[in-house]
Amino acid sequence: MSDRKYTKDHEWIDVSGGEATIGISDYAQDQLGDVVYVDLPDVGQQVEKGAEAAVIESVKAASEVYAPATGEVTARNDALDDNPALVNESAEGDGWFYRMKLSNMSDLDGLMDAEAYAAYLEALD
Amino acid sequence: MxxxxxxxxxxxxxxxxxxxxxxxxxxxxxxxxxxxxxxxxxxxxxxxxxxxxxxxxxSHMGQVRLVGDGADAALERLIPSNMKELKPGKQRYSLFLNDAGGILDDLMITRREDDLLLVVNAACKDADIAHLTAAMPTGIAVVPMPxxxxxxxxxxxxxxxxxxxxxxxxxxxxxxxxxxxxxxxxxxxxxxxxxxxxxxxxxxxxxxxxxxxxxxxxxxxxxxxxxxxxxxxxxxAGLCLYGHDIDTTTSPVEANLQWAMQKRRREAGDFPGGERILRELAEGPTRRRVGLKPEGRAPIREGAAILEADGRNVGTITSGGFGPSVGGPVAMGYVETALAEPGTALFAEQRGKSLPLQVATLPFSPHNYKR
Incomplete structure (x- = not known):
């Protein structure tokens, strides 16, 4: 198991060194349905924990994606520009959204691990 | 609808x-x-x-019968379409209008041997039935079909x-x-x-x-x-959704639904809001419903403001999303009449960004009706 963490808003975050990769969970992509556009943050942009960092458009509606931690965006997944359906096909793999340099590792305190997130989803249904 | x-x-x-x-x-x-x-x-x-x-x-939509001699003439007082000329078995799209010429609901009407069959929107059906009941003279029954x-x-x-x-x-x-x-x-x-x-x-x-x-x-x-x-x-298909593309603030002329008003009715103007609607037919309305094709990949949603290049607000998106058959975003909205020509380049403001779009001919996907 990776040490992937999840938020209550269904984002995931993988930390490796001081850099983190962020995306939305498989549960979230299933709830959204067919993804047709992802508005990603720009490289160099500052994002703030809990604030809107990206917008995901399904056929039906637009949904905000919140930053799970504060920091500076270091990469965005350009593949989503041409193939937003990657989010549906591989939400927790090739369909990642962006990478960031974390300002405070303590932002990760209180996020759920995979097991806790699975229990959280169970309680939602 | x-x-x-x-x-x-x-x-x-x-x-x-x-x-x-x-x-x-x-x-x-x-x-x-x-x-x-x-x-x-x-x-x-x-x-x-x-x-x-x-x-x-x-099945959530309302099916309602109008029964009684003269139901066609009585219904004509609420809508701008010909009913008297509608032959048995024929169906027609029409609009309930308020006294200001705004649209209370859109509906389908069919003449059958013994009645007129109306199909109205789910969200409007109770109001429509009350409206019909209040307007029908003695001898004409309004019969919902739950x-x-x-x-x-x-x-x-x-x-x-x-x-x-x-x-x-x-x-x-x-x-x-x-x-x-x-x-x-x-x-x-x-x-x-x-x-x-x-x-x-x-x-x-x-x-x-x-x-x-x-x-x-x-x-x-x-x-x-x-x-x-x-x-x-x-x-x-370029079809209106009531409560979004048409409502009590939009007239049939603004909504580009003047085809639902047949010649006899347009000439007479003998329907609610007739004065405004005849004026708009003669002089043109101040705004028109148009198709709008975003140039980028991002869908532009209902409520987004439509702007000219200089930033002047010239309209609003009323329906917007992704068109799977078109393979990209599609939208409808109202713009000032002078800007309603297909090909007109405009912008929509969404999430602080100004996104280019063009006035487009409707429908986006061709109709395949068997006439």
Missing amino acids: SADSDTDQTILKTPLNDLHRALGGRMVPFAGYDMPVQFDGIMAEHTHTRTAAGLFDV ERALLALQGPDAVSVLDALVPGVAELTFMTSGSFDWDGADLWISRSGYTGEDGCEISVPEARAVALAEALLADARVKPIGLGARDSLRLE
Whole structure:
């Protein structure tokens, strides 16, 4: 198991060194349905924990994606520009959204691990 | 045609509710009803309807009979369309108007041998029935038909599928209808719909609705379709959604629905809001409903402001989303009449960004009606 963490808003975050990769969970992509556009943050942009960092458009509606931690965006997944359906096909793999340099590792305190997130989803249904 | 509005009251269910759940429908509240927004996924359902046949439950919509001599003339006082000239079996799109010439609802009207059959939006049906009841003179009855369900079968294979079950349906042409028997159930079938495709709407006694839906779904060409694809299909077809593209603030001329007003009525102006509507017909309205094609990949949603290059606000998006058959975003909205020509370059403001779009000819996806 990776040490992937999840938020209550269904984002995931993988930390490796001081850099983190962020995306939305498989549960979230299933709830959204067919993804047709992802508005990603720009490289160099500052994002703030809990604030809107990206917008995901399904056929039906637009949904905000919140930053799970504060920091500076270091990469965005350009593949989503041409193939937003990657989010549906591989939400927790090739369909990642962006990478960031974390300002405070303590932002990760209180996020759920995979097991806790699975229990959280169970309680939602 | 219908608008969504959640209510605090007990949620209503159509006769197909258990079937939707058994088919894996994702249920949402819509106009007070528990309805499926999707089954396999909006994109797949949309494409299936354009290429084969999609089955929609539209039982939440209101079916209402007007019964009595002179019902056509009485109804004409509420709408700007010809009713007296409408021949038996013929169907017509029309609009309930208020005294300011705004649109109270849009509806389909069919003349049958013994009545006029009206189909109105779910969210408006109680108000429509009250409006009709108040307006009809003595001797003309307003008869809601909650005992009947309504199914729509849409797509290039729809009529062939239905004709195999109900022989004779294929002889109907677009906007005509008739009475049919299916296994002892009396059906009223019209060749019309809300997708831009060929197909039918089928009024069926509620006790037989599930059996009819299952018989249609038994054909491999038919899949169940939810409200999500119903919306993307109608948007690509350039059809208005009440409460979004048309409402009490929009006139039929602004909405580019003047084709629903036949010559005799346009000349007379003898309908609610006639003065305003005749003036708009003569002088042109100040704004028009148009198709709008975003240049980028981002869908532009309802409510986004439409701007000219210099930043001046010239209109609003009223429906916007992704068009699966178009392969990109599509929208409709109102713009100042001088800017309503197809090809006009404009911008929409969304999430602080100014996104380029062009006025486009409707429909985005060609209609495939069998006239």
